[in-house]
Amino acid sequence: MVIELIVRISSGIPGLDELMGDGGGSFVDNTVTLIYGPPKVGKSIFSYQFAYEGLRNDEPCLYISTDYGLKDMERNIANFGWNLDEYIDNETFYLIDAISTIAGVEVESKPNYFLASVHNPTDIMVKLGMAIRQITSKASRFRSVLDSLTTLMAFNDEVLIVRVFTVYIMRIKESGGTAIVTYTEGSASCKVENMLKAIVDNIIHLDGENLTIEAMIGGGKIKAHYDITREGIIVD
Template identity: 90%
Template sequence: MIVRISSGIPGLDKLVGGGGGSFAENTVTLVYGPPKVGKSVFSYQFAFEGLRNNEPCLYISTDYGLKDIERNIANFGWNLDEYIENESFYFIDAISTIAGVEVESKPNYFLSSVHNPTDIMVKLGMAMRQIISKSPRFRSVLDSLTTLMAFNDEVLIVRVLTVYIMRIKESGGTAIVTYTEGSASSKVENMLKAIVDNIIHLDGENLTIEAMIGGGKVKGQYDITPKGIVVD
């Protein structure tokens, strides 16, 4: 029996599993599409849904520091303060070092760099050891592969993603990975799609499930609202 978990987007859960959840537990989903179509918003909803259900979240950000993520999420009415303080939200910040931003040290905050994917994986291991000591189920987000590819060899990032997926699955996690369509070669893009379990495409109007464990290809319209992504 496939155990499904909620995406945080009720319309998507209904579209995929009749309301019982979208993602098969312990899988990795690639959410991709053009710029500015809601890929990060999708990630915020997925992460916050887990936190609300007592599932720790490990969030790797290559575009925004922690304060920016807190602000972005708060724009939709969700507050991370409680989850940062009780150490159920873990954050790997891969951008602040090159942006020259001063950061406050926290036990669940890990500073890394988009220039050093190996160090990001080291910090991943450190964070996951803390997480799995607290919970057998957790969520993870890697947002986004696009920025990593801008600073590193594309094929190297495919290998890094492979390691990420292996570690998440071995530890019992369920993850979202975002990627901007067309930012890598078609060969690399196909490689990304081949190593994940589920594939969701966003185009600004339609959400298309191109591949999903335990489900077929489906499409639904969506909007980005003050409450996040809403799927019709």
């Protein structure tokens, strides 16, 4: 009889891995998690912590940003005492920047930095494929973040973005990645929100005070208080 062990990876959120069980990790490897909630409740901060935890443990990260360009992201992350420079230089942090082109910001070209546009989801997926090929030539496991679906839906048809999101999930999982995706609650129709929840493996809701695990492979529903501190999100 073959026993398949569930491999979990750490979240980077102090208290969350312990909440999920034995502290061995929150997310089952090779799954996609939707992080959703109202504005300004810590969704992007959660993303930064997840990404940085992987980088610290030699796991490459492929980050798709539709809200912040590289410089803004570096500043946001530095506010919590984290530095991306080392991981950009050693090409373990890959960024698909989908906002700088429409903001008119000039950026230096790098092998692990891809310019795209929120107006062109197809091009984002092309850049995704390019980045994945680079990453998987070096590592069998990696993390990915898509922050956020909300901005993509603001510039494109909602149903189109659901299709693009489905392609994103397929490509990440078939390449051995584990991903989190952010979405602002109420920014799309109820039908579309339900579609988003139906195509992911795990669902976590943040409301500014409580973190609620609504669905999780290998775990049940859990609710816990959290705070946003100078060190990032901490779960009580």
